[in-house]
Amino acid sequence: xxxxxxxxxxxxxxxxxxxxxxxxxxxxxxxxxxxxxxxxxxxxxxxxxxxxxxxxxxxxxxxxxxxxxxxxxxxxxxxxxxxxxxxxxxxxxxxxxxxxxxxxxxxxxxxxxxxxxxxxxxxxxxxxxxxxxxxxxxxxxxxxxxxxxxxxxxxxxxxxxxxxxxxxxxxxxxxxxxxxxxxxxxxxxxxxxxxxxxxxxxxxxxxxxxxxxxxxxxxxxxxxxxxxxxxxxxxxxxxxxxxxxxxxxxxxxxxxxxxxxxxxxxxxxxxxxxxxxxxxxxxxxxxxxxxxxxxxxxxxxxxxxxxxxxxxxxxxxxxxxxxxxxxxxxxxxxxxxxxxxxxxxxxxxxxxxxxxxxxxxxxxxxxxxxxxxxxxxxxxxxxxxxxxxxxxxxxxxxxxxxxxxxxxxxxxxxxxxxxxxxxxxxxxxxxxxxxxxxxxxxxxxxxxxxxxxxxxxxxxxxxxxxxxxxxxxxxxxxxxxxxxxxxxxxxxxxxxxxxxxxxxxxxxxxxxxxxxxxxxxxxxxxxxxxxxxx
Numbered sequence: 001x002x003x004x005x006x007x008x009x010x011x012x013x014x015x016x017x018x019x020x021x022x023x024x025x026x027x028x029x030x031x032x033x034x035x036x037x038x039x040x041x042x043x044x045x046x047x048x049x050x051x052x053x054x055x056x057x058x059x060x061x062x063x064x065x066x067x068x069x070x071x072x073x074x075x076x077x078x079x080x081x082x083x084x085x086x087x088x089x090x091x092x093x094x095x096x097x098x099x100x101x102x103x104x105x106x107x108x109x110x111x112x113x114x115x116x117x118x119x120x121x122x123x124x125x126x127x128x129x130x131x132x133x134x135x136x137x138x139x140x141x142x143x144x145x146x147x148x149x150x151x152x153x154x155x156x157x158x159x160x161x162x163x164x165x166x167x168x169x170x171x172x173x174x175x176x177x178x179x180x181x182x183x184x185x186x187x188x189x190x191x192x193x194x195x196x197x198x199x200x201x202x203x204x205x206x207x208x209x210x211x212x213x214x215x216x217x218x219x220x221x222x223x224x225x226x227x228x229x230x231x232x233x234x235x236x237x238x239x240x241x242x243x244x245x246x247x248x249x250x251x252x253x254x255x256x257x258x259x260x261x262x263x264x265x266x267x268x269x270x271x272x273x274x275x276x277x278x279x280x281x282x283x284x285x286x287x288x289x290x291x292x293x294x295x296x297x298x299x300x301x302x303x304x305x306x307x308x309x310x311x312x313x314x315x316x317x318x319x320x321x322x323x324x325x326x327x328x329x330x331x332x333x334x335x336x337x338x339x340x341x342x343x344x345x346x347x348x349x350x351x352x353x354x355x356x357x358x359x360x361x362x363x364x365x366x367x368x369x370x371x372x373x374x375x376x377x378x379x380x381x382x383x384x385x386x387x388x389x390x391x392x393x394x395x396x397x398x399x400x401x402x403x404x405x406x407x408x409x410x411x412x413x414x415x416x417x418x419x420x421x422x423x424x425x426x427x428x429x430x431x432x433x434x435x436x437x438x439x440x441x442x443x444x445x446x447x448x449x450x451x452x453x454x455x456x457x458x459x460x461x462x463x464x465x466x467x468x469x470x471x472x473x474x475x476x477x478x479x480x481x482x483x484x485x486x487x488x489x490x491x492x493x494x495x496x497x498x499x500x501x502x503x504x505x506x507x508x509x510x511x512x513x514x515x516x517x518x519x520x521x522x523x524x525x526x527x528x529x530x531x532x533x534x
Contacts (some may be wrong), residue, residue: 022070022071022072022073022185023068023070023071023072023073024072024073024075025065025066025067025068025072025073025074025075026074026075026077027063027064027065027074027075027076027077027196027198028063028064028065029063029078030061030062030063030078031062031063031064031195032061032062032242033059033060033061033062033238033239033240033241033242034059034060034061034241034242034243034244035057035058035059035205035238035241035242035243035244035334036057036058036059036243036244036245036246036325037055037056037057037205037206037207037230037243037244037245037246038055038056038057038058038205038245038246038250038252039055039206039207039208039245039246039247039390040053040054040055040206041054041249041250041252042054043055043206043208044391044411044413044414045208045391045392045393045411045412045413046208047208047393048206048207048208048229048231048339050231050233050337050338050339051233053203053204053205053206053231053233054203054206055203055205055206055207055231056082056201056202056203056204056205056252057080057201057202057205058199058200058201059079059080059199059200059201059202059238060197060198060199061076061079061197061198061199062195062196062197063076063195063196063197063198064193064194064195064196065093065193065194065196066191066192066193067093067094067095067186067188067191067192067193067194068188068191069188069189069190069191070187070188071098071185071186071187072095072185072186072187072188073183073184073185073186074183074184074185074186075181075182075183076181076182076183076184076198077179077180077181078179078180078181078236079180079181079182079198079200079202079236080180080200080202080204080234080236081180081202081204081234081235081236082202082203082204082205082233082234083180083182083200083201083202084200084201084202084203085100085101085182085200087200087201088100088182088184088198088199088200089198089199089200090184090196090197090198090199091196091197091199092194092195092196092197093184093186093194093196094188094192094194095186095187095188095189095192096186096187096188097184097185097186098185098186098187099184099185100182100183100184100185101182101183101184101185117140119139119140120137120138120139121137121138121139121140121150122135122136122137123135123136123137123138123150123152123166124136124166125165125166126165126166136152136153136154137152138150138151138152138153139151179236180235180236182198182200202234204232204233204234205230205231205232205233205234206231206233207228207229207230207231207245208228208229208231208392208393209226209227209228209229209247209344209389209390209391209392209393209412210226210227210229210341210392210393210394210395211224211225211226211227211389211392211393211394211395211412212224212225212226212227212394212395212397213225213375213394213395213396213397213423214396214397214398214399214404215352215375215396215397215398215399215407215425216349216399217399219352219354220351220352221349221350221351221352222350222352222375222377223347223348223349223350224345224346224347224348224350224385225343225345225346225347226343226344226345226346226389226392227341227342227343227344228245228315228326228328228341228342228343228344229339229340229341230243230245230332230334230339230340230341230342231338231339232334232335232336232337232338232339233337234336234337235336235337236336237333237334237335237336238333238334239333240331240332240333241331241332241333241334242327242328242331243327243328243331243332243334243342244325244326244327244328245315245325245326246320246323246324246325246326247323247324247325247326247388247390247391247414248322248323248324248414250323314329314343314344314345314346315327315328315329315342315343315344315345316329317387317388324388324390326344326390328342345387345389347384347385348384349384350377350383350384350385351377351383351384352375352376352377353375353376353377353479354373354374354375354376354425354479355373355374355376355479355480355481356371356372356373356374356428356431356478356479356480356481357371357372357374357480357481357482357483358371358372358433358480358481358482358483359483359485360433360435360468360482360483360484360485361485362464362466362484362485362486362490362492362524363437363464363466363490363524364435364437364466365435365436365437366433366434366435367434368432368433368434369432369433369434370427370428370429370430370431370432370433371427371428371431371432371433371480372424372425372426372427372428373407373408373424373425373426373427373428374422374423374424374425375396375422375423375425376420376421376422376423377420377421378418378419378420378421379415379416379417379418379419379420379421380417380418385421386417387417388414388415388416388417389412389414389415389421390414391411391412391413391414392411392412393409393410393411393412394409394410394411394412394423395408395409396408396409396410396423396424396425396426407425407426408424408425408426408427410423410424410425410426428474430472430473430474431470431471431472431473431474431478431480432470432471432473433468433469433470433471433482434468434469435466435467435468435469436466436467436468436469437464437465437466438465438466438467438521439463439464439465440462440463440464440465441462441463441464441465442461442462442463461525461526461527462525462526462527462528463493463523463524463525464523464524464525465521465522465523466521466522466523466524467519467520467521468482468508468519468520468521468522469517469518469519470482470510470512470517470518470519470520471517472512472513472514472515472516472517473515474514475514476514477511477512477513477514478511478512478514479509479510479511480509480510480511480512480518481507481508481509481510482507482508482510482520483502483505483506483507484505484506484507484508484522485505486505486506486524489526490524490525490526491524491525491526492506492522492523492524493523493524493525494522494523495508495520495521495522495523496520496521496522497510497520497522506522508520
């Protein structure tokens, strides 16, 4: 069995659609484009992957079209692969729309061969020594499993088993198209020309926010930059489009859309000649054929990790109901199967406070662990911010000897204007926390009035005593905050340190000098009620 290379076989075809009773019209290319990208509903700050984009986009195109009197079929070529036909809306047509169709099969070698099974084709072989070509007319009998079986005057044979360069020529007509297409069947009382707007939803899009901050020497302020990362997993490029992204979770229910078929590989499977004892069986190898269309670039070439074609102006924020819309002020091109970035914000000298925070589950013994270094500020104009920040990933850097060093990469939640902003800047090994559960005490039983159907009831107060050790090995005074994760069924009843509250949870705030340690003891109580048989 021999494998084919794409340079050895060129497929040619006359690809005119089959004649129908309705006139077929091709709409002009888009003269204006708008692309609004919505985030995947359940992805907050995770990374984007072009192979799995679960967001979607609302695309609006302006095209010119001329339609004759009577029934006709208008083809809008070059729409997104993931178009949802049920969502397509065509406005500006001086005609009645009868039906809409999405053509999901694109012209490719495998699709062309599959569409030609049982049909007459020409097999052209070229002698590499003499340069002479022979033309044999026959029928493609099968392409099962990717292998092509051809029946000619000399019998049945498999593709590329002759040892000579071979080319199929397809003379039959096919409805395979070179680009994703939406067709609309209309009925018009008279011939007319119009500028129409095609709007539709398409899957295979997503966007994310990415931030970079640098802490100034001394830790009193930071610079913050943000980017919007756009991802288009479709094979269609949207050139010079008005681009918007929408932050917030949109309640949307949609069925699966059959993906556009880009065609698969074709296998050359040749059976050995001779006997089973003198011929080695060769394992099948994948065959790639040249298609009469541009092949998709490898994934490594498609993915662009760095920003491309960055806009000079910042993204502008607007309100969209309860959602946030971020509009790119300049037209931008959303490339096919590519990512790109546009600037979201650029802020400098944002005042911050640095805390070392530990969140502890109550009444448990925990081994020594480092506190988390946290940058705190407020998202308002007084702190040089004041823009709703969509969730995303943030990379934190700190200046050290005239260079920037990475502190941490962490997720950032959606932060509204005026809301407190906390940024995790990584673990701080110089601030160590340890928690030790010291004692459990069960209080005396208390009789309570019996409920109907209960014979005897006993209630007990359970008290837990826990100790927290904090050690500061930093060379500077350090602010430390201990946050207790306490369920509603348990109450903090005593502590040897002042207690405040954050989101209805108890908090201990400490200031430790360099090399200083501190101990906090607290007591919790809960009531356990159980039925006790007599």
